[in-house]
Amino acid sequence: MINFDYVRVSTQKAAIDALNKDVTSQFIAGGTNLVDLMKRGVMSPQKLIDINNLPLKSIEQGNGFVSIGALTLNSELSENDLIIKKFPLLSQALNAGASPQLRNMATVGGNMMQRTRCPYFYDTVMPCNKRQPGSGCSALKGYNRMHAIFGASDKCIAVHPSDMCIALVALDASVVIANNKGQRILPFADFHKLPGNNPEKDNNLQRGEMIIGIQIPDKITFAKNSLYVKIRDRASYAFALVSVAAALDMKGKTIQHARLAMGGVAHKPWRLTTAEDFLKGKIASVENFNRAASIAMKDAKSYGHNNFKLKLAPNTLVDTLKRVSGIS
Amino acid sequence: MAKESSCNNEKDLLHQARRNFLKQSSLLTALALAPPALIKAADENLDEKASELFEKQSLNIEVNGIKHTLSVEPRVTLLDLLREQLKLTGTKKGCDYGQCGACTVHVNGKRVLSCMSLAVMQQGKKVNTIEGLAKGEDLHPMQAAFIKHDGFQCGYCTPGQIMSAVACIKEGHADNEEEIRQYMSGNICRCGAYPNIVDAIMEVKQKGGEI
Numbered sequence: 001m002i003n004f005d006y007v008r009v010s011t012q013k014a015a016i017d018a019l020n021k022d023v024t025s026q027f028i029a030g031g032t033n034l035v036d037l038m039k040r041g042v043m044s045p046q047k048l049i050d051i052n053n054l055p056l057k058s059i060e061q062g063n064g065f066v067s068i069g070a071l072t073l074n075s076e077l078s079e080n081d082l083i084i085k086k087f088p089l090l091s092q093a094l095n096a097g098a099s100p101q102l103r104n105m106a107t108v109g110g111n112m113m114q115r116t117r118c119p120y121f122y123d124t125v126m127p128c129n130k131r132q133p134g135s136g137c138s139a140l141k142g143y144n145r146m147h148a149i150f151g152a153s154d155k156c157i158a159v160h161p162s163d164m165c166i167a168l169v170a171l172d173a174s175v176v177i178a179n180n181k182g183q184r185i186l187p188f189a190d191f192h193k194l195p196g197n198n199p200e201k202d203n204n205l206q207r208g209e210m211i212i213g214i215q216i217p218d219k220i221t222f223a224k225n226s227l228y229v230k231i232r233d234r235a236s237y238a239f240a241l242v243s244v245a246a247a248l249d250m251k252g253k254t255i256q257h258a259r260l261a262m263g264g265v266a267h268k269p270w271r272l273t274t275a276e277d278f279l280k281g282k283i284a285s286v287e288n289f290n291r292a293a294s295i296a297m298k299d300a301k302s303y304g305h306n307n308f309k310l311k312l313a314p315n316t317l318v319d320t321l322k323r324v325s326g327i328s
Numbered sequence: 329m330a331k332e333s334s335c336n337n338e339k340d341l342l343h344q345a346r347r348n349f350l351k352q353s354s355l356l357t358a359l360a361l362a363p364p365a366l367i368k369a370a371d372e373n374l375d376e377k378a379s380e381l382f383e384k385q386s387l388n389i390e391v392n393g394i395k396h397t398l399s400v401e402p403r404v405t406l407l408d409l410l411r412e413q414l415k416l417t418g419t420k421k422g423c424d425y426g427q428c429g430a431c432t433v434h435v436n437g438k439r440v441l442s443c444m445s446l447a448v449m450q451q452g453k454k455v456n457t458i459e460g461l462a463k464g465e466d467l468h469p470m471q472a473a474f475i476k477h478d479g480f481q482c483g484y485c486t487p488g489q490i491m492s493a494v495a496c497i498k499e500g501h502a503d504n505e506e507e508i509r510q511y512m513s514g515n516i517c518r519c520g521a522y523p524n525i526v527d528a529i530m531e532v533k534q535k536g537g538e539i
Contacts, residue, residue, distance in 0.1 A: 001403040006446075099513055100492070101429060101439050101440050102444075102514065105440050
């Protein structure tokens with residue numbers, strides 16, 4: 001690992017000031033992805049700003065939200081009683097990710113900031129527009145079994161690797177972001193971006209900004225009918241081929257609201273808004289779920305090795321909807 | 329300058345300008361000195377000598393009940409600190425990329441991967457390694473159970489498996505075989521001793537007792 005400078009800060013202001021002061025600096029929290037990338041030479045910040053002493057670890061309820069501090073550990077969040085009761089979908093998604101050791105290190109903010117696991121992004125001798133803008137995308141005609149079927153561009157077909165983020169986008173969460181002028185709130189669905197022509201940028205966080213927390217509206221919690229289903233190559237400790245977060249607000253057999261998102265299929269957590277709109281007011285039935293899946297898959301495109309995802313994705317969606325609505 | 333401790337608070341940050349000036353001048357000195365020192369280090373196969381030219385940071389850390397005051401480069405992982413500086417080689421380096429679990433240790437009572445943890449970030453923390461489990465000649469119940477159930481073949485992943493297994497029970501995730509397999513999935517065993525590892529954990533859990 002290339003050596004670097006290190007500072008430890010204990011307030012939000014000191015953290016943001018330190019970040020603004022030095023363009024080669026970067027925050028570190030759990031470090032489970034950043035240290036890995038630094039060891040491989042994919043990322044090489046000249047200074048790390050350790051933000052672990054900041055008071056951003058609370059999980060609180062109030063004003064129509066459950067607010068989660070950005071430094072809350074993934075394991076603390078998944079095992080929190082309030083989260084298990086109100087948002088079991090989030091707890092399930094967290095437990096589907098990584099390993100117990102990594103969940104004890106990884107934070108909520110860090111989980112959102114993790115980079116793709118595209119093997120060409122990690123392999124520093126191969127072209128990759130995300131790692132080295134303008135060098136080309138090796139995955140486009142390479143081994144692309146894990147890659148995107150939605151929203152990709154000819155510059156990048158990598159997928160966002162998080163499970164937690166798939167649940168958060170389905171739960172209509174917002175991201176609280178601080179900078180040296182104050183705060184702004186961004187809908188979770190707008191936090192991550194599609195690759196377009198600049199895949200080197202994973203999200204819409206600006207230089208000098210810091211994620212300080214997440215807010216999840218708790219007016220409708222979807223706690224009764226929600227489920228995270230993750231399909232992967234082994235039963236545990238693997239990234240998703242396809243995952244589905246489904247949350248239904250049901251009255252009898254009628255779906256009043258549906259919230260659906262997919263993981264392992266796009267450069268960002270992929271919210272299925274057209275399928276949600278279709279299901280609103282419909283009866284929970286296999287026929288309606290099949291139609292919702294067709295609508296969801298409308299613009300899907302595969303790249304060879306990932307052709308199987310065009311079947312796996314709708315099948316997983318229908319199966320999850322059947323289970324979550326109790327008709328299977 | 330070389331052994332100045334890390335910036336612990338924003339007050340220290342105010343001194344950054346002065347520190348940066350000092351650092352830049354130190355760097356110039358280091359650059360002037362580096363080539364012969366590097367060549368000499370390479371000649372003597374002493375790569376670590378070369379790294380001494382970089383700034384180190386002080387670190388107070390407790391490992392298996394013993395307090396240490398150390399000096400480390402920011403890039404040193406907790407795993408390398410344990411193995412290379414403290415000579416605690418029980419904790420193994422498997423993949424070194426957070427994928428195998430061989431380097432599992434407990435930090436402030438929680439199991440983590442020492443290969444993905446920077447040593448400098450463990451300031452003031454309590455670390456427990458496989459060397460800290462046994463009480464003198466008396467093996468920890470989990471160590472004894474791994475021997476009884478033949479929970480290993482080559483043994484390389486075993487320290488990490490045992491540290492993870494102890495945490496698995498302490499966390500309350502060892503109620504049945506399925507749960508154990510799920511919560512032990514961060515520890516890979518290339519020899520495939522999984523069934524025997526699960527048996528060992530089941531036995532320690534069922535016996536109750538302090539672990």
